[in-house]
Amino acid sequence: MLANEAIARAVVESDVKVAAFYPGSPTSEILDTVSMFSGEFKDLTMEVSANEKVAFETAVGASLAGVRSFTSMKSVGLNVASDAFFSVGYTGVRGGMVLLVADDPHAHSSQSEQDGRFYAYPAHVPMLEPSTAQEAYEMTKWGFELSEKYSTLVLVRTTTRVNHQSAIVSVGEIKRSPFHRASWKDVGAHYYTLAATARRLKGEALERLSHIREEFEQSAFNIIEAGEGEVGIITSGVSYLYVREALETMDSRPHVLKLATTHPLPSDLIGTFLKDKRRIVIVEELMPYLEREIRSIAHERRIDVEIRGKLSGDFPLVGEYNVPIVRAGIASSLDIASADSYADVMSRAESLKEGLPVRSPIFCPGCPHRGTFWAVQQALKETPYVLNNDIGCYSMFLLEPYEVTDSLLCMGASLGLSSGMQHVLNDKVVAFVGDSTFFHAAIPGLLSAVHNNHDLTLVILNNSVTAMTGQQPNPGSDFGAAPVTKLDIPSVVKGLGVPHVAEVSAFEPKDNVETFKEALSYRGVSVVISHGPCALYNDRLKRHAGTPIVPNEVSHDTCQNIYACIRGVHCPAIELDTATGKSTIRSELCNGCMVCAKMCPVSAIYSTRGDDT
Amino acid sequence: MNGRYNMVLSGVGGQGLMLLSNVIGTACAQEGLPVITGEQHGLSQRSGSISVHLRMGEGTYGPLVPPGDADVMIAMEATEALRYIEFLRDDGYIIMNTRLMHHPLETMRHVREDAATEPYFSLDEVRKRVRSVTPNVLEVDALHLAEAAGNARAENVVLLGAACGLPGFPLKKETVKDVIGGVVPEKTIDANMKAFDAGDGACCDAFG
Numbered sequence: 001m002l003a004n005e006a007i008a009r010a011v012v013e014s015d016v017k018v019a020a021f022y023p024g025s026p027t028s029e030i031l032d033t034v035s036m037f038s039g040e041f042k043d044l045t046m047e048v049s050a051n052e053k054v055a056f057e058t059a060v061g062a063s064l065a066g067v068r069s070f071t072s073m074k075s076v077g078l079n080v081a082s083d084a085f086f087s088v089g090y091t092g093v094r095g096g097m098v099l100l101v102a103d104d105p106h107a108h109s110s111q112s113e114q115d116g117r118f119y120a121y122p123a124h125v126p127m128l129e130p131s132t133a134q135e136a137y138e139m140t141k142w143g144f145e146l147s148e149k150y151s152t153l154v155l156v157r158t159t160t161r162v163n164h165q166s167a168i169v170s171v172g173e174i175k176r177s178p179f180h181r182a183s184w185k186d187v188g189a190h191y192y193t194l195a196a197t198a199r200r201l202k203g204e205a206l207e208r209l210s211h212i213r214e215e216f217e218q219s220a221f222n223i224i225e226a227g228e229g230e231v232g233i234i235t236s237g238v239s240y241l242y243v244r245e246a247l248e249t250m251d252s253r254p255h256v257l258k259l260a261t262t263h264p265l266p267s268d269l270i271g272t273f274l275k276d277k278r279r280i281v282i283v284e285e286l287m288p289y290l291e292r293e294i295r296s297i298a299h300e301r302r303i304d305v306e307i308r309g310k311l312s313g314d315f316p317l318v319g320e321y322n323v324p325i326v327r328a329g330i331a332s333s334l335d336i337a338s339a340d341s342y343a344d345v346m347s348r349a350e351s352l353k354e355g356l357p358v359r360s361p362i363f364c365p366g367c368p369h370r371g372t373f374w375a376v377q378q379a380l381k382e383t384p385y386v387l388n389n390d391i392g393c394y395s396m397f398l399l400e401p402y403e404v405t406d407s408l409l410c411m412g413a414s415l416g417l418s419s420g421m422q423h424v425l426n427d428k429v430v431a432f433v434g435d436s437t438f439f440h441a442a443i444p445g446l447l448s449a450v451h452n453n454h455d456l457t458l459v460i461l462n463n464s465v466t467a468m469t470g471q472q473p474n475p476g477s478d479f480g481a482a483p484v485t486k487l488d489i490p491s492v493v494k495g496l497g498v499p500h501v502a503e504v505s506a507f508e509p510k511d512n513v514e515t516f517k518e519a520l521s522y523r524g525v526s527v528v529i530s531h532g533p534c535a536l537y538n539d540r541l542k543r544h545a546g547t548p549i550v551p552n553e554v555s556h557d558t559c560q561n562i563y564a565c566i567r568g569v570h571c572p573a574i575e576l577d578t579a580t581g582k583s584t585i586r587s588e589l590c591n592g593c594m595v596c597a598k599m600c601p602v603s604a605i606y607s608t609r610g611d612d613t
Numbered sequence: 614m615n616g617r618y619n620m621v622l623s624g625v626g627g628q629g630l631m632l633l634s635n636v637i638g639t640a641c642a643q644e645g646l647p648v649i650t651g652e653q654h655g656l657s658q659r660s661g662s663i664s665v666h667l668r669m670g671e672g673t674y675g676p677l678v679p680p681g682d683a684d685v686m687i688a689m690e691a692t693e694a695l696r697y698i699e700f701l702r703d704d705g706y707i708i709m710n711t712r713l714m715h716h717p718l719e720t721m722r723h724v725r726e727d728a729a730t731e732p733y734f735s736l737d738e739v740r741k742r743v744r745s746v747t748p749n750v751l752e753v754d755a756l757h758l759a760e761a762a763g764n765a766r767a768e769n770v771v772l773l774g775a776a777c778g779l780p781g782f783p784l785k786k787e788t789v790k791d792v793i794g795g796v797v798p799e800k801t802i803d804a805n806m807k808a809f810d811a812g813d814g815a816c817c818d819a820f821g
């Protein structure tokens with residue numbers, strides 16, 4: 001099973017009663033799997049919150065009230081939840097609570113290569129790091145035990161290559177206890193942190209950690225694999241697997257210490273490992289977290305050992321690791337000349353791939369964002385503008401063939417940036433957010449703009465789900481793990497006091513140009529909400545309901561090689577018939593959204609259903 | 614089985630690559646063969662390039678196949694065989710769907726350069742280039758075989774059938790077919806079995 005599924009399994013086996021989430025790669029499958037389990041076990045409440053802060057606080061609340069709870073989020077999600085996270089480091093928890101945070105080395109699907117390990121130290125929260133799916137399962141379970149034993153939040157930290165690993169995992173039985181409502185007076189404690197209490201709690205948190213360190217010194221998850229000679233490798237997480245594999249093809253047999261408890265570090269264990277070594281190689285992705293800590297452990301204990309890693313320039317600071325990189329890094333750290341056996345393969349591949357067309361991510365057939373953007377662009381044709389984009393599938397407007405995005409920082413930032421820019425620029429200031437991003441972090445920015453009489457236009461691309469992470473529900477969706485109330489975005493926007501609000505259907509690009517022009521020429525805050533369901537989500541609904549997806553076709557008799565359908569639409573279902581030079585539609589890919597048909601000036605595109613548009 | 618068996622699956626988002634890797638993984642579990650897979654997929658849009666690494670056999674190792682180490686590659690789309698060619702070992706096997714899916718950027722370039730009747734990057738070109746790494750290339754018209762089997766969506770199963778027919782492939786065909794039968798919709802089981810056999814047959818004709 002996928003490591004993320006194994007983590008969800010551990011959550012259910014650990015008898016967690018409340019789990020709350022906001023999706024984000026590479027953790028989304030944990031949410032999806034817990035959601036499935038919650039259908040099966042009625043004593044497990046699972047919900048999707050508006051953002052990570054709310055999800056985290058929901059889980060903390062349940063824990064303080066006495067039950068086990070869980071949340072997971074991507075690296076940058078913890079930035080959003082961090083305010084509460086730091087306080088919980090002080091107060092501790094009551095029912096066992098695990099927070100899983102997944103970093104994304106290489107920024108495969110994130111805006112940064114943030115290293116979440118640095119959160120554990122200042123928040124006084126213990127941290128566990130699995131390497132494999134099996135360990136992810138076991139350490140999540142252990143996390144709940146530790147959490148209850150020490151009344152502390154436990155952080156399980158993974159990376160993309162751990163979360164998206166799939167392997168055979170041996171799991172335990174699912175034994176659920178019945179759920180009973182409790183009474184707050186049975187809790188008999190208060191959870192707040194302020195001034196003198198904060199100082200007291202900080203002392204207690206540090207005390208807790210020193211006991212946890214003692215337990216970590218003994219943990220069977222920290223493994224020493226004996227080798228030969230005076231060289232040792234210290235590693236953790238997925239890097240350990242790369243080390244093992246790299247060493248298979250190398251002549252040296254260094255000792256290996258694999259760390260699974262990375263805060264607080266088992267400093268005695270590490271000290272002992274360092275003592276009889278001449279040289280230590282640290283293999284870790286992202287920032288030199290272990291390397292700095294281990295340097296200081298060596299220094300404190302006056303151990304004379306050379307420590308190599310990123311700080312010594314042997315390993316890269318940017319990008320993820322793999323076997324070739326780790327092999328080269330170890331060789332360089334040991335001053336062994338290593339013939340890079342991969343260089344030939346890579347350079348041959350590079351030359352073989354010359355001229356191979358790129359296959360970058362692009363909007364799906366039937367995606368509503370395509371038509372929305374086309375209309376906005378037409379409406380802005382004569383106007384100098386700045387486009388502050390945001391996080392979601394529509395982020396792809398920054399890629400070819402669009403390349404229209406002036407800024408994109410993090411969820412919800414388009415509003416605040418627009419506010420700042422409209423104070424300074426002559427240009428029309430435009431912000432884009434998706435429905436999920438709107439609820440997640442854009443509302444405070446929007447109401448600030450209204451309150452301060454700003455001049456900007458916000459386009460809300462409402463596709464009814466959080467699409468990019470796998471079409472999970474958000475507060476504007478009509479489904480969830482349990483019954484939900486669907487929030488109506490136009491009502492929310494009007495409720496915030498936005499003076500100019502309009503709504504359009506995303507699949508009517510030409511009709512919408514006027515509406516966008518009006519909103520864009522309005523002096524003040526204007527909002528246009530473009531409705532149209534995510535194609536992947538909608539196609540799935542259709543398949544379940546047995547409704548056919550009817551593709552379009554191009555009449556080659558009518559087509560006059562104008563290519564409006566290619567230039568304006570960029571749809572994967574549309575290609576050229578290179579024999580005639582005319583557009584054709586691949587029926588197995590076409591979703592029948594009709595946007596291309598509406599673009600065609602000579603009406604050459606029609607639905608194969610027969611109701612010509 | 615002795616040692617490690619490495620596979621790379623590649624294709625275009627939406628082609629059913631994840632199902633393929635799940636089927637192989639489950640079949641390994643059923644045969645007690647250790648397996649680890651690493652998915653290299655970006656976000657959830659269709660139409661991007663995706664790949665999955667699958668590693669079978671004893672030992673502790675990571676989810677990714679090192680360059681030049683894959684015993685077999687299944688490409689659900691022909692150009693996607695070339696895109697990940699660095700992973701294949703010399704003389705490794707390629708099961709390559711002959712289908713090409715043209716990316717909108719490539720189409721756009723043709724239109725922009727007034728070259729609407731110029732050929733796209735061609736199957737011939739892919740064929741020529743991958744064959745410089747290995748002679749063991751099996752080209753499969755998976756869409757055609759899947760349609761003939763009664764389910765156009767079973768292209769992935771055709772290709773899996775072909776992989777299972779390879780000499781040295783570590784899984785039993787029966788196990789894989791059982792797993793497929795358990796995961797596809799009930800009314801398509803028959804077509805999927807036929808699709809599997811069609812792929813297997815094509816492979817046995819070529820390498821049997």
Ligand SMILES: Cc1ncc(C[n+]2csc(CCOP(=O)(O)OP(=O)(O)O)c2C)c(N)n1
Pocket residue numbers: 022023024025052074076077080110111391392393394411433434435436437438461463465466467468469
């Ligand atoms: C703080 C934070 N949490 C989660 C994510 C992961 N994430 C990336 S795209 C996205 C979807 C946003 O959904 P929406 O705004 O509705 O746009 P859509 O993808 O549906 O077009 C999310 C949640 C993130 N980048 N940052």
